[in-house]
Amino acid sequence: MSGTFVGMPVHPAFPEAAREAVHDPTLRGNLRHATHTIRAKRAKAVAEVSDWAELREAGRRIKDHTLRHLDRYLEQLEESVTRAGGTVHWAADAAEANRIVTGLVKATGESEVVKVKSMATQEIGLNEALEAAGIRAYETDLAELIVQLGKDRPSHILVPAIHRNRGEIRDIFRAEMGAWGRPAPEGLTDTPAELAEAARLHLREKFLRAKVGVSGANFMVAETGTLVVVESEGNGRMCLTLPETLISVVGIEKVVPTWRDLEVFLQTLPRSSTAERMNPYTSMWTGTTDSETADGPRAFHLVLLDNGRTDALADQVGRQALRCIRCSACLNVCPVYERAGGHAYGSVYPGPIGAILSPQLRGTASEIDASLPYASSLCGACYDVCPVAIDIPEVLVHLRERVAEGGPAVRAGNRVLLKPAKGHAAERAAMRAARWALARPGALRTGQRFASRTRRLHPRTLPGPGRAWSGTRDLPPVPAEPFRDWWQRTRGAGDDKGGAK
């Protein structure tokens, strides 16, 4: 396989994958309930801090500045981590990262590892690589455990098993736990408390004997060499504390310059993500501690992962996607995600952020990647909630242009000239996405609103391969205001609830 692996390689384009999801009533029910609950809670948590706009701006600037001087901060980080007793490894792609981690685990003589939930290790397919080398990787986050036992794929950044309801989870636990270790208790019911208890007992066995832990990190501080993991359950603390060897695989974009920068993200991340003032547990460690006061792993390895990130960095519009702190707020407000579900995006990064990140990390050569920039109604809700102010609609439009028109890009570090999508692939993707949206009034409504706001930018003929099509047709002008908005406005404010879904 060529190109960058970002998980889940074999895929139909987004509209096909979404169609299936849209017709699954259980999935839609689960998703709707989950995204709406968390959306309302988040708004409340954000309203609690009066300086949200300033925190968001500071977050944006810290990340932007870091990205614009990434080489310098990576070198500084490497030095700090090494000084604190850690070992730094560099991985240009997924295969190399997997090779490094596999080698490190083998060197300990162990054949199993416990894992903290981590997007980076999912992205590179680490569990599969370890398995191929005869090493069993145990996911220890409750949702990841559900996904792993169910031989399933995660569908949300924060709550990977969001597509499963309690009954399904009980069935998975009953059927599968035994094969992985301690079986589910007799007579397990589907109450969340009992399910959580079953997971606790099942996993504790693994934590207490684990010799090697594998994690990602939410932040890495260049100045001090500190790594930060933010979580709720305590499984992260277990994996970061009990094993003798800790291996952290972290994307190069996760670095921040100074210790003080954490004050911004530790305020914005929990509120954006789980809608809490603070998540239950945050662990910070700097290298290893000396043997006298030994606390935590005696050996610490940091694997710095590129895997397409430098290609995204080379794109002056798209590079802002690397500011992402993976809070998942954009998923929860996205009308398309809500209906299509996370699997339709064909990578470990679903939702609006996935629609701009995956095609940048992997390129737009495959059909799924070429269709992802169209997997959006451009309503702008994702931009509004993003705690680091990534202008997702802007990047989407930019990537659509790239799919349709081709142009210069960087792949695996080399400058390449992309051809316009073959035949009428781009048009097909666009039209399929349009048809798909037209069948969904909610997604369309928000999309129209964005189209109205940007109507001056709309071409009268389609660029690139679309030109042939629009050469014989006039594109209808975009109205100044969507009908629904006009209706709600002219009907007065009192009745505006009626329009919402």
Added chain:
Amino acid sequence: MSSRERVLGRVRRALADVVPDERPYEEAVGRDYLRVHGRRSTEETVELLAENLADYRAIVHRAAAEDVRMLIMRLLARRGSQEMLVPPGLPPDWLAAADPVWIHDRAAGTPQRLDRVGSVVTGCAVAIAETGTIVLDGSPDQGRRRITLIPDHHICVVRVPDQVVSSVPEALERLDPARPLTWISGPSATSDIELDRVEGVHGPRTLEVILLG
């Protein structure tokens, strides 16, 4: 070429558009956000800490110096813990000589052994009022990270008002990044099953905080 050079080389080529004399970090990152949200007296800050701790389902107690020992005894008795884990530098006047068996955390203690202990008592490094967070930094009165992780019941003593700050920025200022740090806001919790919050998956299911002073 090593992968280190390859990745750094790619980064540098990707950033060819960045002009070399760009504004330095201090100028590029404005800090217009607040250091503290709202104005509060010291008592009000402690009050807010208590409120936010309770909001995240920690159980909050208050005690004067002479009562803390009795309070700890009561909490342990109520819990029915036969053994109690303590870090090496816990102030001796917090512990009574009698009743439960004190287990001192030693480097030799295996996780399996710790798993049989019911409760743990520690101090803390700093507590954050606005978020309801206690932070442990591995000092002698707090011990290693594992001791507050494995037992199911954690009693944490916070000296008020000395150890209480208002906000996250104030807390970071006081902490030493070289130490292993654990920030705790309420007991372990998960919302992974239909977003229903369940307390305690892996960490302690009960967190009791004693505001001392």
